[in-house]
Amino acid sequence: MAEHDDDFASAVDDYLTRSHPGDRRRALLDGGGWDAGLASELAELGWYSLAVPRVRGGLGAPPAGLGPVFLQYGRHLLPGPLLENSLLPALVEELAPAADGTPPxxxxxxxxxxxxxxxxxxxxxxxxxxxxxxxxxxxxxxxxxxxxxxxxxxxxxxxxxxxxxxxxxxxxxxxxxxxxxxxxxxxxxPDDGLGDRIRSWARLLLACELGGLARGALDRTVAHVGRREQFGRPIGGFQAVKHLAADMSARSTGLHNLCLAALDDAGGASPPELDLIASTAKAHAADAAVRVCEDAIQLHGGMGFTTETDVSWYYRRALALRGWYGDETELRHHIGAALLAPGRQP
The missing domain is CATH 2.40.110.10 (Butyryl-CoA Dehydrogenase, subunit A, domain 2)
Structure with missing residues (x-):
């Protein structure tokens, strides 16, 4: 990814760390997924214009530049029409981001x-x-x-x-x-293939958001097992807990790296290649993120199922995003059909 994309993602991470603390995050998540004030806030910050071409008043990043930002959206459990407000104005020339964050x-x-x-x-x-x-x-x-x-x-x-x-x-x-x-x-x-491009980029950005959800669930679980004590010692010191946390870390890190590699490959890909790249990333993300969140709940014990701990929110979000534009089973069939299509060049 380009260095400026990482810089923007770091700025998003810093801002959300300061302005999106636990109480506000849980209140927004408990509000049904839509908050006009939050949407207006992000529009004013210019986040929705990141991938809009400069000639239309945006920052001119390629669609792949949205990927690192969506990793941060997932990590911070940010709700709202992030995909709609970020991707659609970037790909649909006739569409501009609304100044008040009203989504398409x-x-x-x-x-x-x-x-x-x-x-x-x-x-x-x-x-x-x-x-x-x-x-x-x-x-x-x-x-x-x-x-x-x-x-x-x-x-x-x-x-x-x-x-x-x-x-x-x-x-x-x-x-x-x-x-x-x-x-x-x-x-x-008047843009042939626009619908397919929208679907491919939606899959890839949702994979990135799932990657962020996995990383956020892992971070909170590591912090929890480091401070929760049983028998006079942190439970993170027990071998069984170490093994489960190590599996979580491996899945989360692998998914994060796959998302970054897919974003690198997607920039110059042909439409069929982009479809395969995005479908592969989303299929893996749909499985890996849910598994990480399930392990996070297990390591939190009974409290992991309550809305007072963030891991329950991560799990619910991962389950919801898992099937949007295809889960791992559906996309494996889709990928297989694409690879076996007559006339496909290797």
Whole structure:
């Protein structure tokens, strides 16, 4: 990764360490995944403009430059429309970050590899269909709709658009369902392959966020076993605890390094290569992050299941992000099909 990307990630880490302490973090996570004040704060800091080209008023980093930042988002359990506000304005030329942090919502049936979220069709400029789960649909200022090979922008208040808020099991994300009945897209994005690029970068950045979640759960567990005592000594000195903590560290470090390597490879990758890179990273992250969080809860004992300890929040977030754009099982099938596709060059 470029040095300035690491510098920005370090600045994000420093800011969140100061301004996102435990009490505030838990209050935000307990608030349903959306906080307008936090979104406005991050927009004012310019975090959502990192990968927006300079000609459109952004900082001009490549999409891969978002990866180290998403590692920090995961470490600090930062909730909100981070993916939507950071990635979509960077890739969709017709979209700019909102000054107050109001997010775009990505209406994409492909967020589920199995295709069970629904479908959307575009005829001319009219949309029909539905998607059962859309992140931040009820809070969005614009809907970015992936309809087959096309991407279009839709006003969520337009006739024929229906948005219904949903209960969310993810403490960092608010969900809604979206349906279209003759709704008219106000903008068609003339960019072949944009939908596939959005999905690939979404997978890769979610892998990075999962990598950050694993690192954060590990850090808190190491601190816990170093101060929790039994039989007059810290439990971190017991051999069984050492072995489990070592496994956690190996998984977390391996995932972190895989994310950085994938980001390095993704910058100049062709669309098929980018799909494989992102799918591989997300498949590994979906498995490794959840395992690290499960071990973190085990080493915390019964208190690990309470919301008073951060590891329970890490576990819930990892479980929620695990399946978004494919879990390890789904993506292994996807990767295998891509590798065995006729005409694929080695």
């Amino acid at each position: 919502a990505l209406v994409d049936p492909g967020a589920s590899v199995t295709g069970d979220l629904g479908s959307v069709t575009l005829t001319g400029r009219e949309l029909a269909g539905s998607v059962a789960a859309v992140r931040f649909a009820a809070q969005a200022g614009v809907l970015v709709v992936v309809a087959g090979a096309m991407v279009c922008l839709v006003d969520p208040a337009a006739p024929g658009v229906h948005v219904e808020p949903l209960a969310s099991a993810d403490p960092g994300v608010a969900f809604g369902s979206v349906s279209f009945d003759g709704a008219v897209a106000h903008t068609l994005v």
